[in-house]
Amino acid sequence: MEDILQPIVNGILLGGLYAIIAIGLSTIMGIVKVMNFAHGDLMILSSYLSLVFITRLGVNPFLTFFGVIPLAYGIGYFYQRSLLNRVLGKEMDPPLIVAFGVSIILQNLLLLVFTPDAQTLMTGLGLKTIHITDDLKIPVNYLLDFLIGLVVIFFLYLFFQKSYLGRAIRAASDDEIAAKLMGVNTKNVYAHAMGISIMTAGIAGILVGMTFTFYPHTGSQYLFIAFGVAIIAGLGSMKGTFVAGIILAVAQLFGGHFLGPGYQMISGHMVLLIVLLVKPKGIFGTV
Amino acid sequence: MSKGLALKVTGIDVYYKDFHALWKVSVEAKEGEIVSVIGANGAGKSTLLSTVSGILAPAAGTIEFFGERIDGLPPHDTVARGLSMVPEGRRIFPRLTVYENLVMGSYSPRSRAKRNEALAKIFDLFPVLKARGEQMGNTLSGGEQQMLAIGRALMSGPKLILCDEISLGLAPLIIKGIYRELRRINEQGITIVLVEQDIKRSLKAAGYAYILLQGKVVLEGTPSSLNEEEVRKAYFGV
Numbered sequence: 001m002e003d004i005l006q007p008i009v010n011g012i013l014l015g016g017l018y019a020i021i022a023i024g025l026s027t028i029m030g031i032v033k034v035m036n037f038a039h040g041d042l043m044i045l046s047s048y049l050s051l052v053f054i055t056r057l058g059v060n061p062f063l064t065f066f067g068v069i070p071l072a073y074g075i076g077y078f079y080q081r082s083l084l085n086r087v088l089g090k091e092m093d094p095p096l097i098v099a100f101g102v103s104i105i106l107q108n109l110l111l112l113v114f115t116p117d118a119q120t121l122m123t124g125l126g127l128k129t130i131h132i133t134d135d136l137k138i139p140v141n142y143l144l145d146f147l148i149g150l151v152v153i154f155f156l157y158l159f160f161q162k163s164y165l166g167r168a169i170r171a172a173s174d175d176e177i178a179a180k181l182m183g184v185n186t187k188n189v190y191a192h193a194m195g196i197s198i199m200t201a202g203i204a205g206i207l208v209g210m211t212f213t214f215y216p217h218t219g220s221q222y223l224f225i226a227f228g229v230a231i232i233a234g235l236g237s238m239k240g241t242f243v244a245g246i247i248l249a250v251a252q253l254f255g256g257h258f259l260g261p262g263y264q265m266i267s268g269h270m271v272l273l274i275v276l277l278v279k280p281k282g283i284f285g286t287v
Numbered sequence: 288m289s290k291g292l293a294l295k296v297t298g299i300d301v302y303y304k305d306f307h308a309l310w311k312v313s314v315e316a317k318e319g320e321i322v323s324v325i326g327a328n329g330a331g332k333s334t335l336l337s338t339v340s341g342i343l344a345p346a347a348g349t350i351e352f353f354g355e356r357i358d359g360l361p362p363h364d365t366v367a368r369g370l371s372m373v374p375e376g377r378r379i380f381p382r383l384t385v386y387e388n389l390v391m392g393s394y395s396p397r398s399r400a401k402r403n404e405a406l407a408k409i410f411d412l413f414p415v416l417k418a419r420g421e422q423m424g425n426t427l428s429g430g431e432q433q434m435l436a437i438g439r440a441l442m443s444g445p446k447l448i449l450c451d452e453i454s455l456g457l458a459p460l461i462i463k464g465i466y467r468e469l470r471r472i473n474e475q476g477i478t479i480v481l482v483e484q485d486i487k488r489s490l491k492a493a494g495y496a497y498i499l500l501q502g503k504v505v506l507e508g509t510p511s512s513l514n515e516e517e518v519r520k521a522y523f524g525v
Contacts, residue, residue: 164394171380171391178378181340183366183395183443236382 005136007253013138014253015246016146017211021204021222022229023153023241024197030235031173032190034084037099040223041106042079042198046072046205047214048114050121061121061210068202076198081191088190103219110216121209141211150242152203156196157238169193173236228272234285244283247271292351293318293447293478294339299348299358301331301338308334310503311348314480316447316495318353321469321479323493323510325486327522330499332482333375336449339480340372341365353446367395371445375452375482377436381425385416388424388435392442401444409438412468430461437468447478454485466492486518500524 025039049071050064083102087094120126125144129137160166172179172186180186208214208222225248233244248268255267275283294316301309309331316322326332337343339350341362350358357365371392380388389409393402410417413434419427427435433453440448450469454462466488473479483489490496490510498506498521506513506521 164390164399167383167387167391168394171383171387174380174382175378177342178374178380179391180342180362181366181372181374181378182391182439183363183398184391185361185363 003135004254004257007257008250009136009138010142011250011253012246013142013146014249016149016242017142017204017207017245018225018229018249019242019245020145020149020152020200020207022226022233022245023156023238024200024204025223025226026230026233026235026241027156028194028197029230031169031193032080032084032088033173034088034095034099035227036194036197037096037223038079038103038106038219039197039201039226040219040221041103041110042072042075042219043201043205043208043222044214044216044219045075045106045110046202047121047209048110048119049202050206050209051114051119054121061123061206064121065203065206068206069199072202072205073195073199076201077191077195079198080194081187084194085187085190088187103223107217107219114216116215116217118213118215119209120213121206123210125210145207145211148203148207149245152200153238153242156200159196160238165189165192225268228268231272231282232275234279234282237282237284240282240284247283291318292316293320293353294322294480295349295351296335296339297349297351299338299345299350301334301343301345303334308502309338309345312499312502312504313348314497314504316478316480318446318478319473319476320494321473321481321492323481323483323489323496324499325483325489325496325518325522326499327484327524329501331502332499333451334502335499336372336451336480336482339365339449340370363395366443366445367397369444369446370449371440371443371447372449373433373436373440373451373453375455377429377432379424379427379432379435379439381423383424384421385424385427385435386420388439389416389442392439393444395443398443402442405442405444409441412441412471413438430457430465433457433461433465434468437465437472441472441477445477447480448472449480449482451482452484453481454483454488462488486522490518498522 025036028034028036046068049068053059053064053067054061083098084095087098125140128140131137160170168184168189172184172189176186228248229241229244232247233240251271252264252268256264292315296314298311298313299309324332338345341360344359349356352368352370393399393405415431416435416438453465481489493510496510497504500521
């Protein structure tokens with residue numbers, strides 16, 4: 001019994017991190033109807049931005065949130081405004097190709113600037129755990145990821161429910177023409193939506209960097225996690241994204257725990273496949 | 288500047304890709320008037336409204352709104368100037384509540400300050416919307432959705448509203464009610480441009496009417512000056 005408690009607890013906590021990795025991707029898929037292939041790479045870009053702040057300014061990793069969050073917002077905003085908006089609306093393929101291109105360019109740029117070496121954002125929390133019983137220890141890193149994930153998703157929810165911009169983003173995703181007729185500049189709203197998406201990815205990027213090691217090409221690995229969570233949750237549900245993050249993480253850690261580390265990814269993907277078979281719209285999906 | 292005119296559309300040509308949808312169409316609406324644009328399916332009525340609101344841009348011709356050129360301006364500009372549209376098929380936001388749908392109507396920065404005032408007015412006009420405030424838009428009946436679409440268009444505090452096929456698919460009794468409220472709205476000084484397939488109903492409500500056929504204005508006049516035979520010929524093109 002104690003045997004499965006640890007992977008469950010770790011999985012739940014890691015799920016919070018997965019949710020915040022996925023929430024931006026899921027939002028953009030639901031609203032702008034674009035699969036942002038560069039989501040994971042933009043996330044890892046933020047991990048490197050944080051690294052630059054730490055090494056150049058010598059600041060604490062936690063302080064880099066203040067620098068990376070607005071930067072990530074701006075990057076997302078201009079990514080949508082100057083690239084994706086130009087190819088939006090006619091067919092499905094052009095935005096996909098643009099996003100894919102940005103992904104490849106980013107990976108290679110990071111490789112060029114930062115070399116392929118493994119990096120991590122040292123917080124000093126890496127090995128700390130909270131001792132519950134001899135068989136159950138809570139990694140402080142994971143707990144932090146979970147709590148920050150919860151807070152971010154809660155504020156995102158408030159933003160979408162209560163602000164004019166948040167409502168306009170939802171309205172535009174329901175009916176773009178009607179939103180235009182309400183006076184919404186939909187292209188501009190999409191750019192803000194991407195800004196928010198990449199801002200959450202930026203927060204996730206710092207957390208990932210604090211929790212794990214990262215490389216220039218790690219982004220695609222997290223893109224798959226984000227994609228899996230978004231599919232399990234169904235698009236457009238904040239609560240669902242959080243729960244789906246936990247489902248995917250627990251599935252992965254269970255696979256890793258019982259079958260061996262090599263089975264971690266595949267057990268996550270099995271759950272994804274099962275959800276697709278049973279509930280193709282996702283567990284909480286409305287779209 | 289043409290005084291007293293809320294809307295002056297002069298000789299516009301509109302294309303959908305290669306399809307020539309409107310041919311030198313000219314339409315006017317005096318301030319405070321109800322103007323009706325009648326035509327069969329595909330005559331170009333909705334194209335006309337979409338062009339006025341800025342969803343489409345005319346290839347030629349001009350559109351003036353209270354004396355200012357608005358042709359080619361995007362919808363968020365025309366809405367900010369006081370032009371509002373009740374779109375064909377109502378286009379309620381299905382996953383927003385009734386209340387949120389209405390609030391979206393006051394998105395334009397100019398309208399936000401007067402949001403609560405506007406809400407009170409609309410709830411007075413359509414009390415059912417208040418009762419249904421927390422329901423999702425797609426749970427309303429057709430008639431309620433139409434009231435919501437009209438209410439939403441009024442939230443921006445418009446000087447003119449464009450109504451596209453507001454009676455489509457509704458029961459006669461409900462249509463009657465909606466037209467009654469439309470006249471009340473008009474009495475508050477809001478100019479209304481009605482687009483309808485229903486000839487009788489919209490002629491009865493309007494002070495001036497245009498009949499469109501295959502993208503051209505083929506007949507116009509005050510409803511009393513138009514005889515039924517003429518209108519029918521213009522409508523069907525026979």
